[in-house]
Amino acid sequence: MDDQIEPSPELKVQPTFDDDSSSNVLDLTSFQLHDISSVELPSTLTEIDLTANRLTTIDSRISHLSALKKFSLRQNLIDDAGVEPISQWHEIAGLEELVLRDNKLNKIPDASIFKWLLVFDVSFNEITSLEGLSKVSNTLKELYVSKNDVSKIEEIDHLHELRILELGSNRLRVMENIQNLVKLEELWLGRNRIRIINLCGLNCIKKLSLQSNRITSMLGLEGCIALEELYMSHNGIATMEGLSTLINLKILDVSANKLTSITGIETLTKLEDLWLNDNQISSLDGIDEAVKGSKDTLTTIYLERNPCAKSPNYTKALREIFTNVQQIDSDMFA
Template sequence: MEEENAETNIVKVLDMSYEPNSAIGKGYSIPDDTEELNLTNNQVKEIENLAHCAKLKTLILRQNAIKELKNLENLGELVDLDLFMNEIKHIRETSFKNKDNLEKLDLSFNKVKDLNEFRLAKLPALKEIYLIHNKIGKITGLEHLTTIEFLELGDNHLKVIENLDTFTNLTSLWLGRNKITQLQGLDKLLKLKVLSMPSNRLTKIENLSHLRNLEELYLSHNGLTSMEGIEELVELKTLDISSNRIEKLQGLERLTKLVDFWANDNKLSDFEALNVLLNAPELHTVYLERNPLAEDPNYETRVLLTLENLKQLDALPVERVKEKLLTRRAEESSS
């Protein structure tokens, strides 16, 4: 499907997604002035026939069978390169030649093992890099990419947070579903606003006190037993500690800007522990289901009496919760 610019009548976007052509340009032509090309799920095995597309800014090659990053040298205007779900194993010296304008790179769901192969990549404008679900064992080789603001390395084989000191512009770091045992190596990330570490092997919150700009922290599905170490993160708006082993909420006293707090599937048993959340007047959403306290027959009532400004409790809007309570009381009265 082609889209035209109404004023100049020049084709700029070519969308051939979900057309099983097997080869780029097979059975169709790509205009020289194309700025966005979408070839999602085309059964493409090789990047080819793009040398004439010097004006291309967005190239989407998701869900294909590409094994090698090559033949991109002429695409000097490229800003967004999407290779999600292919079969790429290696980054070559020429893979990113003439890519001074590239801002976003997605290599998620490929077979990349060694980030050291990025050492020769010159990507002076790169802001976002997605490497979800590869086979990466160490964070190394990206140190020179100091312009990166968003780094996603979830679902890999990482055990240690390391070699991030040069990432002083980083605002979002996603490391979920790895094998990381300790929060460390984050000292220089003073601009960080989002830190996502779910499904790792953390047992305590530590080495975060310097992250004074952090607004979102995701620590679900770890082995945390307390909130100690979170006290200095006073800018937090979203905190996810669900599916841990936490029994108390001590440490949240200064987190007055919380809006969303997810603590379901822990070991909270005392309703008085919720009083610490009264310090956060903008708190709108709380998840507490599948804690021992949620087994109390008056669970919803007791939570809403304590946290009067809530808009959502667990999966339901508070208005729905109140309707359920009224219905339950009516049924109890009539029985």
């Protein structure tokens, strides 16, 4: 006999209204609801968060909330048919943020009615193509399509205002069709199948992630002078090259590659974090010259699981070179 007590179907949900007016923001996170029919939906709502429930459809009453700006359905059970009605809900056309992350979607939903959309998140679904993004408003600033099965970057040419593009954990082989994203500041393409870096002439990017791909050369980054954070761990890189122009770089992660020495970063004067662990760097000889531009700015350096990390006085030698270092591998210093 099962001793687990099932909740009574008459149990009243007590939603959280979080705002000075106590009726603008509705938070129903983690209630495990199958529907929200018992929940009052004030007409003044500007935000609804239904994260971590068991919803398969979207309550039609939401279609009349003309003040709604942010709507999150993250971590539910909504499929393509379940989300389809919102494409006709013109009263909520002023929506600025739509989050459908972690559901059961197989395709990009029709979001064409949302003419002022700023954030669109369909990550962690089963989407195989970016087909449908051409209908998304050109006001969009953040687009998240990570952890799907997308094999080609397409239908984003019109997104001139885009600042963040997240396409990590897909099946991409080529960096393409991003040349019109002239205001892009963050590009996340980790865990794909990319072999060659091609930023299509973009030079405003500040954060770039290409970790866990099939890249063997760092060439292609030369024009990214605004770049501040570069993540390229778990590739097949044997030589650091093409980095001398990245004068604003603060974080460089090339851990878990095939590096045998430290070269090509002498001119970087703003570097704060340098991740070189899990490579094949044999000696600390010459490291002071190799990283001379960052001697005073470097605060974190990882070299563990390289042959050089087994050298006598390894930590002491690094602390003498980098006088402001605060962390070497897992060791923290006051």
